[in-house]
Amino acid sequence: MLIGVVTIQGDFTEHMNMLQRLNVQTKGIRLPEDLEGVDGVIIPGGESTTLGIVGTRYGLFDALRERIEEGLPVFGTCAGAIVLAKTILESDQPRIGVLDIVVNRNAYGRQKDSFEADIYVPKLGELPVRGVFIRAPVIESVGEGVEVLAELDGKPVFVQQGNVIATTFHPELTDDSRIHRYFLQLCQG
Numbered sequence: 001m002l003i004g005v006v007t008i009q010g011d012f013t014e015h016m017n018m019l020q021r022l023n024v025q026t027k028g029i030r031l032p033e034d035l036e037g038v039d040g041v042i043i044p045g046g047e048s049t050t051l052g053i054v055g056t057r058y059g060l061f062d063a064l065r066e067r068i069e070e071g072l073p074v075f076g077t078c079a080g081a082i083v084l085a086k087t088i089l090e091s092d093q094p095r096i097g098v099l100d101i102v103v104n105r106n107a108y109g110r111q112k113d114s115f116e117a118d119i120y121v122p123k124l125g126e127l128p129v130r131g132v133f134i135r136a137p138v139i140e141s142v143g144e145g146v147e148v149l150a151e152l153d154g155k156p157v158f159v160q161q162g163n164v165i166a167t168t169f170h171p172e173l174t175d176d177s178r179i180h181r182y183f184l185q186l187c188q189g
């Protein structure tokens, strides 16, 4: 299996390290042709506006949208989730826009720029995952085809729409690989 990690900006190294720990081959993705041969793609956290500007200029966002619509599995964390979202409140920033959710950037507030919380993900067993939230977006609502895999304070923080999964937190910053393994299962199927 070969997993592409978008290496335009953000914490792609942490995702690559996590995948390497799971003995999965990784490949950095910047250009459309880099998508050749990958079984799935991770879009890391970072700054969604930068990701969007560069990803659009490189033609990567158009290529990704096409491949995702054809069924390529994709996993976005935080800024990665934002660029996957169809609706970004009060923003016309570039996006891939394949995930039917409404996100509100930085909506957990500046005071709490960063916080951690236990997140219960019923599909992953009884032990919660540690959610690391860094200037995270709030998912305000989800469309009909979107499954909410975990919530915090009544707001979705881990969602899935078919071959697309997204978290507003950063599992790659913890030692818990369950969410990455969940994604790898999608890539195998």
Ligand code: GLN
Pocket (backbone or CB within 6 Å): 044, 045, 046, 047, 048, 049, 077, 078, 079, 080, 082, 105, 106, 134, 135, 136, 137
């Ligand atoms: N606040 C960032 C944004 O809106 C996302 C932060 C992150 O990815 N940790 O793009």
